[in-house]
Amino acid sequence: MPVTAQEIMEEVRAAYASCASYRDRGNVRTDFLRPSGELYMSTDRPFLTVFQRPDRFRYEYRDDDTCRRYVVWREGVAVRSRWDMMRAEQREESLVLALAGATGVSGGSAHTVPSLLLPDEFEGNTVRQFVDVELVGEVTLDGVRCHHLTAAATHDSIDLWTAIDACLIRRIQRRFARGTFATASVTDYHPSVGINLGDDEFRFDGPGIAVVN
Secondary structure: OOOOHHHHHHHHHHHHHHOOEEEEEEEEEEEEEOOOOOEEEEEEEEEEEEEEOOOEEEEEEEOOOOOOEEEEEEEOOEEEEEEOOOOOOEEOOOHHHHHHHHHOOOOOHHHHHHHHHOOOOOOOOOHHHOEEEEEEEEEEEOOEEEEEEEEEEOOEEEEEEEEOOOOOEEEEEEEEEEOOEEEEEEEEEEEEEOOOOOHHHHOOOOOOOOOOO
């Protein structure tokens, strides 16, 4: 069992990079804060990822305020995307470029896990950009025993919870402050690996996301 923060992070990266199949459902809750620290707005952006190695992939997120969806899909060398705001389906050069278009509006969920699942296709991933990673201890989160770690990234302070048994990310909490702008976000994941995935789960025009609380 890993005993240091660095060893834990290596186990996490290996778990994603080696899994044959992956599914998650989750939600990004972002709080926007006034300079005083007072909350003035919150957003929820639920998401869904399914992946089967080597090249089947589907990611979707929804903006709960507008109910608009953003879908990114790959089957073999074919990559497509659609954002309800833009309406038209797009054929993309690569999965990396398609997900880059969704990363900001999704609250980062379009990048974090896909870059771990396919590290050779991404120049960097969110987790690799964490610095000063420290292990706080062990806690139970939603009934799952987790390592609790802290870290830093550009302008962010981060808390990270990873499942001890599965080595998968269960929660990322970020606090960002720059000038008078500040946000606090929590991304919750409900992940599974090594599962059987049906063809319907990879349909580009599949059903919408059920809200994950």
